[in-house]
Amino acid sequence: MAFVILKDLAYQYPSSTGLVLENISLQIQEGEFVSIIGPNGAGKSTLCYALAGFVPHFFKGEISGEVEVDGRKSSESTLDEWALNVGLAFQNPFNQISGAKYTVFEEIAFGLENIGVPRDEMKKRVEDAMSLTGISDLADRSPYSLSGGQQQRVALTSILVMRPRLLVLDEPTSQMDPVGTREVFGVVRKMAEEGMTVVMVEHKVEWIANFADRVIALKDGQILIEGKPNEVLTSDLLIENGFGISRYTSAAREARKRGLWKKEKLPVTLDEAVEGFKS
Amino acid sequence: MKIIINNLHFTYPTGLEALKGISLTINPGEQVAIVGQNGAGKTTLVRHFNGLLKPTSGAISIGEWETTKYSTAKLASRVGYVFQNPDEQLFSRDVLAEVSFGPRNLGYEKSKADELVKRAMALTELNDKAETNPYDLSPTWRKMVALASIIAMDTPIIIFDEPTTGQDAVNVARIANVIAELKREGRTVVTITHDIDFCAENFERIIALAKGQVLLDGLARDVLGQGEILAQTYVEPPQLTRLGKRLGLKETITKQDQFLNAIARD
Numbered sequence: 001m002a003f004v005i006l007k008d009l010a011y012q013y014p015s016s017t018g019l020v021l022e023n024i025s026l027q028i029q030e031g032e033f034v035s036i037i038g039p040n041g042a043g044k045s046t047l048c049y050a051l052a053g054f055v056p057h058f059f060k061g062e063i064s065g066e067v068e069v070d071g072r073k074s075s076e077s078t079l080d081e082w083a084l085n086v087g088l089a090f091q092n093p094f095n096q097i098s099g100a101k102y103t104v105f106e107e108i109a110f111g112l113e114n115i116g117v118p119r120d121e122m123k124k125r126v127e128d129a130m131s132l133t134g135i136s137d138l139a140d141r142s143p144y145s146l147s148g149g150q151q152q153r154v155a156l157t158s159i160l161v162m163r164p165r166l167l168v169l170d171e172p173t174s175q176m177d178p179v180g181t182r183e184v185f186g187v188v189r190k191m192a193e194e195g196m197t198v199v200m201v202e203h204k205v206e207w208i209a210n211f212a213d214r215v216i217a218l219k220d221g222q223i224l225i226e227g228k229p230n231e232v233l234t235s236d237l238l239i240e241n242g243f244g245i246s247r248y249t250s251a252a253r254e255a256r257k258r259g260l261w262k263k264e265k266l267p268v269t270l271d272e273a274v275e276g277f278k279s
Numbered sequence: 280m281k282i283i284i285n286n287l288h289f290t291y292p293t294g295l296e297a298l299k300g301i302s303l304t305i306n307p308g309e310q311v312a313i314v315g316q317n318g319a320g321k322t323t324l325v326r327h328f329n330g331l332l333k334p335t336s337g338a339i340s341i342g343e344w345e346t347t348k349y350s351t352a353k354l355a356s357r358v359g360y361v362f363q364n365p366d367e368q369l370f371s372r373d374v375l376a377e378v379s380f381g382p383r384n385l386g387y388e389k390s391k392a393d394e395l396v397k398r399a400m401a402l403t404e405l406n407d408k409a410e411t412n413p414y415d416l417s418p419t420w421r422k423m424v425a426l427a428s429i430i431a432m433d434t435p436i437i438i439f440d441e442p443t444t445g446q447d448a449v450n451v452a453r454i455a456n457v458i459a460e461l462k463r464e465g466r467t468v469v470t471i472t473h474d475i476d477f478c479a480e481n482f483e484r485i486i487a488l489a490k491g492q493v494l495l496d497g498l499a500r501d502v503l504g505q506g507e508i509l510a511q512t513y514v515e516p517p518q519l520t521r522l523g524k525r526l527g528l529k530e531t532i533t534k535q536d537q538f539l540n541a542i543a544r545d
Binding site for chain 1: 291315364415417419446449476512513518522535539543
C-alpha cells in the first residue's frame with residue numbers, strides 16, 4: 001500500500017472565498033522523492049500544510065477527503081502525534097525558527113528536546129544532522145545572525161534531525177546559492193534512498209529533473225499534470241499555464257521552430273540539451 | 280548619482296569580519312547584479328548604501344554625501360532599499376497607504392506624491408489591490424507591494440535584495456519589467472540575486488563577491504564566462520552559458536536569442 005494517500009482532498013481556509021485545494025487524489029510510495037511545482041497561488045504551500053497536518057488542525061477551515069500517512073488518517077490524529085511522522089520545513093525559515101534559542105545548535109536540538117530524547121543521543125543526532133547539511137561551523141551562531149540561505153539550512157536541519165518518515169519541504173532552497181541548492185537536492189535524494197519519503201515544493205526545474213522521481217504540477221488548487229520529470233517538465237501545458245520551464249527546454253523549443261532541434265523529446269537537463277544539440 | 284566605495288571594511292559586533300576591503304564605483308543609471316555564496320557579504324555591502332550599516336573603516340559616498348555624515352532617514356531620499364523579506368518592511372493598513380508612506384515621508388508635495396504612487400502601483404500591477412491589507416495578500420503580491428512602496432519614493436538609486444526569491448515565472452517576468460522601466464527612467468538599480476539566469480537576462484554588469492571581497496566585476500558576459508572563478512563563490516554560470524560551453528561555442532552565451540544565433544551559425 002502507498003505510504004501517503006490523498007483521497008479527493010478539498011480544502012478552504014476560514015478566510016478564503018473559494019476552495020484552495022480541490023479534487024486532489026494522490027499516492028506516494030515509501031522512499032519516493034516527489035516534487036511539486038506550480039505558479040504562485042496554485043495551492044502548493046497549502047498542500048504541504050495538509051500533509052503536515054496544519055491543515056486543518058492548526059489553520060481550521062473546511063476540509064473534505066482524506067490525508068493518510070502510513071495507514072493513519074490525519075483527521076483521526078492530533079497534530080503532535082502527526083509531527084512524529086511528518087516534518088515540514090517552512091517556505092520562510094524566519095517563521096520556523098523558534099526564537100527561544102540562542103545558538104544554531106540549540107535550535108536544531110529543540111524538536112528532540114520536546115520529544116524527550118536523551119542528552120547524549122540528542123547531541124550526536126544534532127551533530128550528525130549539521131554535518132549532513134554542511135552547517136557544523138554555524139553551531140555557535142545565533143539563528144538570527146545568519147543570512148537567508150544559512151537560515152534555510154538551519155530550518156531544514158532542524159526537521160531532518162527529527163528523522164521524519166515523511167519529509168515535506170516548501171521551497172527549501174529559495175534563498176540559497178546555486179551550490180547550496182545542489183547540495184540540498186543531494187541530501188534530500190540521499191534521504192529518499194535511505195527510505196524517507198519526500199515531498200518538495202520547488203521552482204528550480206533543472207534540479208528537479210536531475211533528482212526527483214516524480215513531478216506533480218498544481219494549478220488553481222488542482223493537479224494539472226503529473227508523471228516522470230522529463231515528461232512533465234517539457235509539457236506544453238506548463239507554458240500555457242504560466243509555469244517556469246528550464247532554459248534548455250525553452251531554447252530547444254525555439255530551436256525546433258527554426259529546424260535546429262531535431263529530436264522528438266525536448267531537454268530539461270544540461271546533458272539532454274548537449275546530446276540533442278550535438279546530434 | 281554616483282556610488283563610490285573606497286576600501287570598505289565592516290566587522291559585526293560579534294567579531295565577524297564581513298567586508299574586507301571593497302572598492303567599487305557604480306555609475307548613474309547602471310544596472311548591477313551582485314552575486315556570491317550565502318554569507319559572502321552581499322547584504323552587508325548594500326546595507327551600507329543607505330547607512331543602515333556604517334563602515335568599520337574605509338568610506339562610501341552616495342553622490343557627494345559620505346554615508347557616515349548622514350542619517351539613514353536622510354539617505355532614504357537617495358537610496359531606496361527593498362528588503363529580501365517583504366514582511367520586514369510592510370506595516371500599513373492597506374496597499375495604497377503602504378505605497379504612499381515613503382513619498383509622503385520624504386516631503387513631496389501632495390500632487391507629486393500622488394503621481395509617484397499612481398505610477399508605482401501601475402508599474403507593479405497593484406491597482407486592483409489598493410484597498411487590500413498587505414497581509415491579506417499572498418507572499419508574491421506582498422513582494423510587489425514592497426517593490427512599489429520603494430519605487431514610489433523616486434530615489435535615483437534602488438536596491439533589490441533577492442527580488443525573485445520564491446516567485447513564479449509570471450512574477451519574475453513582472454519584476455524584470457519593473458527593472459527595465461527603472462532603467463529607462465535612468466535610475467541606478469543594484470540587485471542581489473542567486474538567480475543567475477535572471478541575472479544574465481536582465482543586468483549589464485555583474486559583481487561577484489566572495490568572503491567579503493570582490494572576486495569578479497565586469498560586463499555580464501565577461502563575468503559569466505569565468506565558470507572556474509565563479510565556482511569559488513558557489514555560483515554556477517547560467518544554464519545557456521553552460522550549454523554553450525559544452526557545445527564548444529566560442530562566445531559566452533547569456534541570452535536565448537544569442538544562443539540560437541550562435542548555433543545557427545555553427
